[in-house]
Amino acid sequence: MKIPGKFGVFPSVKIVKAKPSPIPRTGTLVVRLVDVNDNSPRLTRDLWVVEVKETWGDGPASNYTLLQVTTADQDTSNYFYYRVLENSGWGWQYFAMRTEGSAGQLYARETLDFEDPAQRRGFRFMIQVTDRGRGGWGDSRHTDTAWVEVRLTDVNDNPPMFRRPHVHVTVSEDTAPGALLASLTATDPDEVMYPNMGESDGVTYTNPNSMPGKQEKRSHTWSVALVSTVSTAECSARRTSTILPPLCPRSLTLLL
Numbered sequence: 001m002k003i004p005g006k007f008g009v010f011p012s013v014k015i016v017k018a019k020p021s022p023i024p025r026t027g028t029l030v031v032r033l034v035d036v037n038d039n040s041p042r043l044t045r046d047l048w049v050v051e052v053k054e055t056w057g058d059g060p061a062s063n064y065t066l067l068q069v070t071t072a073d074q075d076t077s078n079y080f081y082y083r084v085l086e087n088s089g090w091g092w093q094y095f096a097m098r099t100e101g102s103a104g105q106l107y108a109r110e111t112l113d114f115e116d117p118a119q120r121r122g123f124r125f126m127i128q129v130t131d132r133g134r135g136g137w138g139d140s141r142h143t144d145t146a147w148v149e150v151r152l153t154d155v156n157d158n159p160p161m162f163r164r165p166h167v168h169v170t171v172s173e174d175t176a177p178g179a180l181l182a183s184l185t186a187t188d189p190d191e192v193m194y195p196n197m198g199e200s201d202g203v204t205y206t207n208p209n210s211m212p213g214k215q216e217k218r219s220h221t222w223s224v225a226l227v228s229t230v231s232t233a234e235c236s237a238r239r240t241s242t243i244l245p246p247l248c249p250r251s252l253t254l255l256l
Contacts, residue, residue, distance in 0.1 A: 091123030
């Protein structure tokens with residue numbers, strides 16, 4: 001007779017008394033298998049790719065989860081641990097792993113800066129899992145590895161800067177209104193896209209003396225033009241004024 005077990009069927013065992021007896025007595029012994037950790041864990045992907053935003057400003061780095069990885073194992077009871085393999089690829093030192101249930105979570109341990117040319121190209125390194133079998137991390141039968149590729153994206157966390165802090169412009173008295181006086185250019189290391197600009201480093205320029213609703217311009221360059229000339233009547237007023245300069249200047253120097 002076959003008796004079903006947890007993982008299969010096993011033969012019954014007859015138990016007979018050692019001393020001869022005219023009446024045989026029998027019993028049944030059921031053998032059930034207990035699982036042992038003899039299968040290797042397997043990460044469910046060979047390559048994990050994730051796109052993350054850079055750290056805002058100067059940090060510090062946030063420990064929120066950037067990527068969650070999972071592992072399969074044929075054994076019934078598994079206790080997984082995860083880690084980033086040292087010296088396994090570019091940028092491994094910026095990241096760490098933690099275990100949450102049976103899953104592994106990747107997080108940043110250092111500030112991620114898109115403006116750093118070395119970090120802008122992204123990171124590629126290896127992670128490892130163990131099922132805590134005999135030998136632990138040192139036994140390849142109880143570990144598995146996979147690649148992780150982290151692609152960094154930009155956020156608008158840097159201020160724009162004018163290329164020149166001051167601009168000196170000299171305007172002669174016969175300069176016609178609308179004449180271009182100067183072009184001011186500002187740059188921003190961020191590469192955040194602005195709507196309807198078609199460019200990645202758009203800058204908003206503001207004239208504090210403009211009317212509301214007409215003081216912003218999104219472009220690469222801010223142009224300063226002459227609005228109007230000094231009238232003859234205003235010159236006469238200057239000659240008789242005790243406050244204004246007595247004569248109309250032949251030219252005017254502006255500090256922008």
